[in-house]
Amino acid sequence: MSISSSQYINPLIVQRADPYIYKHTDGYYYFTASVPAYNLIEIRRAKTLAGLAHAAPQTIWRKHESGDMSQLIWAPELHYIDGKWFVYFAASKTTEFDRNGMFQHRMFCIECDVADPMASEENWVEHGQIKTPMDSFSLDATCFEAQGILYYVWAQKDPDIKGNSNLYIAEMENPWTLKTDPVMLSKPEYDWETHIFAVNEGPAVIHRNGRYFLTYSASATDENYCIGMLSASDNSDLLDPANWTKYDKPVFQSDLATHQYGPGHNSFTVAEDNQTDILVYHCRNYTDIKGDPLYDPNRHTKIQPFTWNADGTPNFGKPVPYNYQ
Structure with a gap:
């Protein structure tokens, strides 16, 4: 029996932007995201995706009083x-x-080497900054393994390139150190990537059908926010940008008919059946934002199943409407 979006309450978790859900080998779903105060990192877990909505968050790290890790987590x-x-x-x-x-x-x-990452803040140790050759605005790092190699993908500002941030990839020496020089995979160039702000950020990677699919978010964080995509064959050199194909249209965007605005900063997980792929993202249900959209707390975490096209590419559909009671 296939899993439909109606089986999940949406939004799943309110006021949690940049959501990340990971299903671990212990059978639990682990969830983390930006908190509205941008002052700490928390984790919650549950045996089901729906259970995350009611799971108690555990703080694992708090911002410093001053210095490099003291603001806007x-x-x-x-x-x-x-x-x-x-x-x-x-x-x-x-x-x-x-x-x-x-x-x-x-x-x-930060790193934790005990089995339960939620046991105590004291179990987490800091590795400091992950340094890149450019000392500039950088954020939204993710990692993935391919053919036994750990890769790091992130967004960063190049002062010589117009716009806010581009997407880069590098091989890792260990989980907090780059091994190779960064390679730029994408920069904002299409109209849908450059509304108000020229942005490529929030990368996420999923491996299916002989390819790596790298999704990312583009444009300003209001209703213009949307998801684009790159893909590369799984037997290609992933550090060669020529092996990545960039799609010229967004693969997931606002749906005005159902008042779903600015879906983005996604991650991927799998449903309880361990087969159905799940898109995790944040979204708003209004456009009248007072002040900077970044400080509007109502980007809510949503989840929905998605399917695969005959050509092996993902079909994310449209953002599902809110369905909570």
Whole structure:
């Protein structure tokens, strides 16, 4: 029996942007996301996706009083690598903009080597900044393994390229250190990537049908926010940008008919049947945002199953309407 979107309450979790859900070998779903105050990292878990809505969050790390990790804690992701837990996140030393008019985020990593990542804040150790050759605005890191190699994908500002951020990939020496020089995979170039802000950010990777699909979010974080995609054959050199195909249209975007605006910053997980692929993302149900959209807390976590086209590409459909009572 196939799983339909009607089986899940949406939004699943309110006021949680940049959602990340990981199904671990212990049978639990682990969830983390940006909290509206941008001041800490929390994890919750449940045996079912629906159960995450009522699971108690556990704080695993708090921002520093001052310094590089003291402001605007964004977009944590929880990964399990070689028997240890890692969280990637972005943080800033200030809320002020730099000379390029950008926030001043850099990317960081924390590690937990006990079985239960929620046991205690004391179990998490800091590895500091994940450094890249460019010392500039960087965020939204994710990682994936291919052919025994750990890859790191993230968004970063190149001062010599117009726009806010591009997408980069590199091989990793270990979960907090790059091994190779970054390679740019994508920059904002299409109209749908450059509404208000020229943005490529929030990468996520899924491996199906002989290909790696890399989704990302584009444009400003209001109703213009949408998801684009790249793909590469799984037997190709993933560090060669020529092996990645960029789609010239968004693969997931606002649906005005059902008042679903700005879907983006997605991740992927699998349903309880361990077969059905699930798209995880945040979305709003209104466009009248007061002030900076970044500080509007009502980007809610949503989930929905998706299917695969005959040519092997994902078919995400449209953002499902809210269906909570």
